[in-house]
Amino acid sequence: MNRRNITQRLLEALADTPAVFLRGARQTGKTTLVKTLCQDDRRSYITLDSATALAAALDDPTEFVRGLPKPAVISADPPAGQPPRGLV
Ligand SMILES: Nc1ncnc2c1ncn2[C@@H]1O[C@H](COP(=O)(O)OP(=O)(O)OP(=O)(O)O)[C@@H](O)[C@H]1O
Numbered sequence: 163m164n165r166r167n168i169t170q171r172l173l174e175a176l177a178d179t180p181a182v183f184l185r186g187a188r189q190t191g192k193t194t195l196v197k198t199l200c201q202d203d204r205r206s207y208i209t210l211d212s213a214t215a216l217a218a219a220l221d222d223p224t225e226f227v228r229g230l231p232k233p234a235v236i237s238a239d240p241p242a243g244q245p246p247r248g249l250v
């Protein structure tokens with residue numbers, strides 16, 4: 163595994179910021195990186211890949227976030243080959 167220079171900056175941002183947005187080009191290791199932050203079970207990993215989760219998030223984003231076990235990582239990756247959905 164290559165070391166990610168952004169890891170420390172991400173952890174620093176998470177230490178004092180309620181929500182941190184990680185964005186990057188396709189296939190650059192975003193999902194792998196955020197999953198490592200969930201490995202010790204200190205954060206839950208939520209993916210919007212499923213139609214049900216995506217529908218809930220779009221229908222009522224505030225309630226969706228309120229209902230998450232926090233702290234949480236929300237992965238909004240579009241499926242391979244599809245453009246981003248405009249979610250943040
Ligand atoms: N730190 C790393 N060192 C080496 N390979 C890595 C590393 N992180 C990710 N990879 C590899 O790079 C590929 C893409 O990783 P990943 O799916 O995490 O990227 P992504 O940015 O989430 O992609 P997508 O934009 O398609 O969602 C995978 O094959 C993964 O195993």
Ligand SMILES: [Mg+2]
Pocket residue numbers: 192193194239
């Ligand atoms: Mg990804």
